[in-house]
Amino acid sequence: MGFILAACALTAGSAPPGGQDTATPSLHLLIDAHIEAAWPEHLLTATASSDAEFLRRVSLDLTGIVPTAAEAHRFLESEEADKRRHLIDALLARPEHAWHLARVLDDMLTERRVNTIKSYDVPRDRWLEFLRRAVDANRPWDRLVGDILASDGSDEMTGPAAKFYLSRDVKPALLTRDIGRIFLGIDLQCAQCHDDPRFPDYRQADYQGLFAFVHRMSHFHDADRKANLIAEKAEGDVTFTSVFTGDIDTTDPRLPGGLAIPDPQLKEEERYQVKPESKVQSIPTWSRRLLLSRELPQRETHGFSQNIVNRLWATMLGHGLVAPVDLHHAANPSSHPDLLQALARHFENTNYNIRDFLRELALSKTYQRSSRLPAGPRPTAARFAVAPLRPLSAAQLGWSILQVTERIATNFQTDAPQSPPDDSWRLDIYEPFEPDVQLVVSAFQGLSGQADGPFAPTAGQALFFLNAPRLNQLFSREWSPLVSRLVGTADSTEVASELYLAVLTRPPSADEVVEVCSLLDDVSELSQRSERVRNLVLGLLLSAEFRLNH
Amino acid sequence: MRFSVPQHTVSRRQLLSGTLGALGVSACGQPLLAEELTQRRKKLLLLFQSGGASQYETWDPKPGTHTGGPFQSIPTSVPGVHISELLPHSAEILDQLTVIRSINSGINDHFFGHYAIQAGHNLPGHPVLGSVVAQQLEQSRDILPGYISLRRDGPKAYTDVGDAGFLGAKYEGLRVINAEPPEYLVRPESVSALLMQSRDQIRRRNDERFLQGRRPAPIHAYRDTFDKAFALMTQRDLFNLEQESSRDRERYGEHDFGRHCLLARRLLEAGVSCVKVTHHDWDAHQENFHWHEVRCGEFDRTFATLVRDFSERGLLEDTLIVAMGEMGRTPRINQQGGRDHWGKAWSMAMAGCGIKPCIHGSTNEDGTEVADGEVNHGDLFHTFLTALGIDANENYQLSGQTSPIGDPACAAIAEVLS
Numbered sequence: 001m002g003f004i005l006a007a008c009a010l011t012a013g014s015a016p017p018g019g020q021d022t023a024t025p026s027l028h029l030l031i032d033a034h035i036e037a038a039w040p041e042h043l044l045t046a047t048a049s050s051d052a053e054f055l056r057r058v059s060l061d062l063t064g065i066v067p068t069a070a071e072a073h074r075f076l077e078s079e080e081a082d083k084r085r086h087l088i089d090a091l092l093a094r095p096e097h098a099w100h101l102a103r104v105l106d107d108m109l110t111e112r113r114v115n116t117i118k119s120y121d122v123p124r125d126r127w128l129e130f131l132r133r134a135v136d137a138n139r140p141w142d143r144l145v146g147d148i149l150a151s152d153g154s155d156e157m158t159g160p161a162a163k164f165y166l167s168r169d170v171k172p173a174l175l176t177r178d179i180g181r182i183f184l185g186i187d188l189q190c191a192q193c194h195d196d197p198r199f200p201d202y203r204q205a206d207y208q209g210l211f212a213f214v215h216r217m218s219h220f221h222d223a224d225r226k227a228n229l230i231a232e233k234a235e236g237d238v239t240f241t242s243v244f245t246g247d248i249d250t251t252d253p254r255l256p257g258g259l260a261i262p263d264p265q266l267k268e269e270e271r272y273q274v275k276p277e278s279k280v281q282s283i284p285t286w287s288r289r290l291l292l293s294r295e296l297p298q299r300e301t302h303g304f305s306q307n308i309v310n311r312l313w314a315t316m317l318g319h320g321l322v323a324p325v326d327l328h329h330a331a332n333p334s335s336h337p338d339l340l341q342a343l344a345r346h347f348e349n350t351n352y353n354i355r356d357f358l359r360e361l362a363l364s365k366t367y368q369r370s371s372r373l374p375a376g377p378r379p380t381a382a383r384f385a386v387a388p389l390r391p392l393s394a395a396q397l398g399w400s401i402l403q404v405t406e407r408i409a410t411n412f413q414t415d416a417p418q419s420p421p422d423d424s425w426r427l428d429i430y431e432p433f434e435p436d437v438q439l440v441v442s443a444f445q446g447l448s449g450q451a452d453g454p455f456a457p458t459a460g461q462a463l464f465f466l467n468a469p470r471l472n473q474l475f476s477r478e479w480s481p482l483v484s485r486l487v488g489t490a491d492s493t494e495v496a497s498e499l500y501l502a503v504l505t506r507p508p509s510a511d512e513v514v515e516v517c518s519l520l521d522d523v524s525e526l527s528q529r530s531e532r533v534r535n536l537v538l539g540l541l542l543s544a545e546f547r548l549n550h
Numbered sequence: 551m552r553f554s555v556p557q558h559t560v561s562r563r564q565l566l567s568g569t570l571g572a573l574g575v576s577a578c579g580q581p582l583l584a585e586e587l588t589q590r591r592k593k594l595l596l597l598f599q600s601g602g603a604s605q606y607e608t609w610d611p612k613p614g615t616h617t618g619g620p621f622q623s624i625p626t627s628v629p630g631v632h633i634s635e636l637l638p639h640s641a642e643i644l645d646q647l648t649v650i651r652s653i654n655s656g657i658n659d660h661f662f663g664h665y666a667i668q669a670g671h672n673l674p675g676h677p678v679l680g681s682v683v684a685q686q687l688e689q690s691r692d693i694l695p696g697y698i699s700l701r702r703d704g705p706k707a708y709t710d711v712g713d714a715g716f717l718g719a720k721y722e723g724l725r726v727i728n729a730e731p732p733e734y735l736v737r738p739e740s741v742s743a744l745l746m747q748s749r750d751q752i753r754r755r756n757d758e759r760f761l762q763g764r765r766p767a768p769i770h771a772y773r774d775t776f777d778k779a780f781a782l783m784t785q786r787d788l789f790n791l792e793q794e795s796s797r798d799r800e801r802y803g804e805h806d807f808g809r810h811c812l813l814a815r816r817l818l819e820a821g822v823s824c825v826k827v828t829h830h831d832w833d834a835h836q837e838n839f840h841w842h843e844v845r846c847g848e849f850d851r852t853f854a855t856l857v858r859d860f861s862e863r864g865l866l867e868d869t870l871i872v873a874m875g876e877m878g879r880t881p882r883i884n885q886q887g888g889r890d891h892w893g894k895a896w897s898m899a900m901a902g903c904g905i906k907p908c909i910h911g912s913t914n915e916d917g918t919e920v921a922d923g924e925v926n927h928g929d930l931f932h933t934f935l936t937a938l939g940i941d942a943n944e945n946y947q948l949s950g951q952t953s954p955i956g957d958p959a960c961a962a963i964a965e966v967l968s
Contacts, residue, residue, distance in 0.1 A: 462779035472740050
């Protein structure tokens with residue numbers, strides 16, 4: 001530990017934004033010190049990513065889309081000092097960042113769930129817009145969680161946040177499990193009927209204490225206003241029996257590791273703001289749902305800060321400090337317990353600032369490692385010595401494929417407004433491409449209600465890549481500005497350079513240039529040339545190098 | 551209750567449960583055990599009566615009682631055993647069937663029923679039968695997906711409930727609608743075979759370069775799916791029912807259930823581990839008796855043809871044919887002449903894979919309760935898997951966590967397993 005502090009003192013840079021004490025080293029330096037302190041000697045030769053690797057990776061991770069060829073040119077040719085730091089800040093400032101992070105949060109919070117009856121759920125674009133606005137305003141995580149848990153669907157601004165409940169059919173058992181998993185990093189499913197037989201720290205009393213917050217909730221469909229609301233009762237207690245021991249117990253609402261919170265004593269006539277009747281959303285005077293929304297997102301809540309920093313770490317670094325991210329317990333500890341604590345405390349001390357945290361992660365040498373293996377025995381993933389190979393999400397894949405056509409970039413040039421007050425117009429440019437992106441997303445999306453697991457490509461997805469007629473149309477000379485300009489470029493060496501920059505965000509190797517030349521030299525007939533160019537683009541698009549974030 | 555598990559099943563699962571399995575790729579590069587090659591593969595054909603078939607109008611009639619309705623019962627090829635007059639063809643082959651008359655699932659909801667009956671668990675997130683079988687019985691040489699699900703278009707909201715759960719997208723049932731080949735099996739017209747080949751060379755060459763100095767597993771996993779895809783494209787004709795004789799198409803029935811069952815036979819013969827055929831519209835809340843005449847009319851002849859066919863072709867020994875819905879129907883006949891949802895005492899039938907032909911369990915005189923041999927959907931799940939050579943008492947071995955295959959509180963029905 002002394003070594004880590006000393007290393008930080010020597011290399012401490014300027015304090016990052018967020019009101020942090022200037023005497024505390026920047027988080028990204030702390031991260032690197034912790035990670036490298038655990039390494040055996042031979043890993044100290046682990047290499048940093050090239051500019052090309054870094055550009056593609058950070059663009060995908062912060063804006064959900066690969067850069068254009070023009071952006072790649074600019075960044076790779078720039079000799080500006082600190083260009084990586086400036087790139088990170090530029091990407092975080094773009095509206096695309098909020099647009100992308102909203103989808104990441106949506107995936108985390110709903111795992112593609114939809115209410116069994118679609119019309120009982122919040123429409124997806126309303127929910128995504130709620131998240132996008134929250135990210136855009138850099139709403140602190142604890143406040144966002146509070147909004148989500150408090151929402152009963154009625155409020156204009158936070159109504160869409162009720163999607164967390166509605167997408168789970170407001171089923172208390174499912175809510176209990178997922179609140180534990182998604183906000184606290186623990187999966188209490190097997191502790192519903194007895195203490196979890198596998199993990200001593202997952203107790204039935206913890207499950208039932210959490211259950212007590214949500215078991216009075218139900219779905220109410222207001223047919224007149226076509227609204228989906230959360231109704232709640234003022235009574236109902238939780239009594240539970242262990243099917244192993246036969247012991248019976250009762251519990252008030254209680255967060256794992258926390259104290260039980262009994263209901264206040266209220267006279268019968270005082271218990272409801274709106275009494276339960278048919279065709280009415282019952283609203284109790286004392287709401288256990290609102291209690292949950294106040295109590296859970298606190299630094300004192302066991303696992304609350306650790307869970308979110310671990311999940312954010314996992315999205316950027318490909319592997320959590322606790323893995324799986326929803327199964328933290330004594331026999332599944334963090335690979336770097338001190339670092340996890342440091343991250344959690346930093347997050348709390350910077351007011352749960354997600355944007356700042358992502359920035360620090362991106363600035364770290366740990367994040368900026370190459371995906372090429374160092375010499376010697378291969379390090380395990382938990383060493384974080386090598387950048388992992390991660391699949392692009394379905395949305396990243398869809399948007400990146402459209403990006404490669406260069407149709408989006410062309411629209412940016414032609415459709416940019418004269419003097420916009422801000423950058424929000426950028427998101428309008430993407431809208432016409434949604435149907436094509438959705439075509440890709442439906443082929444690559446994971447199952448509803450399942451967190452994304454390790455990379456598991458399917459033959460059905462390969463069939464899509466090989467045979468979907470639309471993919472061939474998107475990369476026809478008529479539709480794709482990229483294909484069109486490559487066809488029109490006489491010098492095959494130049495074609496190779498532009499091709500690789502556009503599709504793979506890097507310059508081609510000498511061999512690759514030779515390959516392109518052999519395919520295109522002396523091919524001047526238009527349709528033949530178009531076919532070959534399209535083939536080159538699609539051949540590279542279907543490669544593992546495109547499919548993976550590396 | 552534990553059943554002795556044949557040694558080959560254990561070793562096959564060990565083969566497949568290594569880290570490559572978790573990457574969604576069958577254990578390639580591992581030497582195939584000789585046993586795996588010569589062992590005859592078990593298959594499951596699940597005929598799902600979506601909506602809930604009435605046990606009164608099928609396997610457990612109660613003629614002459616106040617709950618029995620207008621139909622009579624008929625004798626079968628098993629002396630002393632009668633089933634509904636709506637299933638005359640099935641009656642002729644009852645000596646080959648196992649009928650369970652004593653199911654108490656406690657579920658009378660379509661959505662929950664579709665999930666729990668197929669998953670064998672009440673807790674959500676578990677994979678359905680088809681996905682389980684696909685994962686447990688897969689072999690590295692397989693080209694076809696392990697689980698294919700056939701149904702007509704125009705599903706109800708509950709028709710597709712239940713999926714591969716935590717086993718992930720790889721074991722998700724390939725959905726075939728109206729017996730049409732799945733999407734993207736054919737090279738688009740605008741791309742010649744030569745172009746396709748050249749395009750693929752570019753892809754493969756780039757993968758070779760990208761592999762240099764990088765962790766190989768994800769790159770191999772991705773590349774292998776293209777090999778599988780090309781192999782799948784050569785199997786397109788499997789979905790062409792024109793290749794079956796017109797006699798067979800007539801015998802199976804010129805309706806979606808019949809066509810799908812004929813397609814199912816083709817797919818199972820070609821090596822698919824599980825085919826599910828959904829027979830729709832059993833939810834007879836109104837005019838129950840007319841409805842069952844129609845549904846049983848379709849179901850009965852196709853089902854009997856299937857069982858006979860499989861038997862004659864020597865396939866019944868290794869194929870488990872299961873016919874059931876997500877629940878039964880109420881003893882009480884409502885004001886529209888319908889029966890409503892009923893999970894307390896209902897029936898199913900199955901054949902093949904060493905299951906003993908017999909009648910298991912019974913209900914009381916008017917069918918309002920199970921009288922004897924009560925089982926639930928978890929027990930049925932255990933039974934199906936055991937017949938297929940899978941020990942449902944074991945856990946899945948997946949990266950991240952272990953989970954029991956069958957509900958630990960349930961057990962296979964010993965009386966029907968030989």
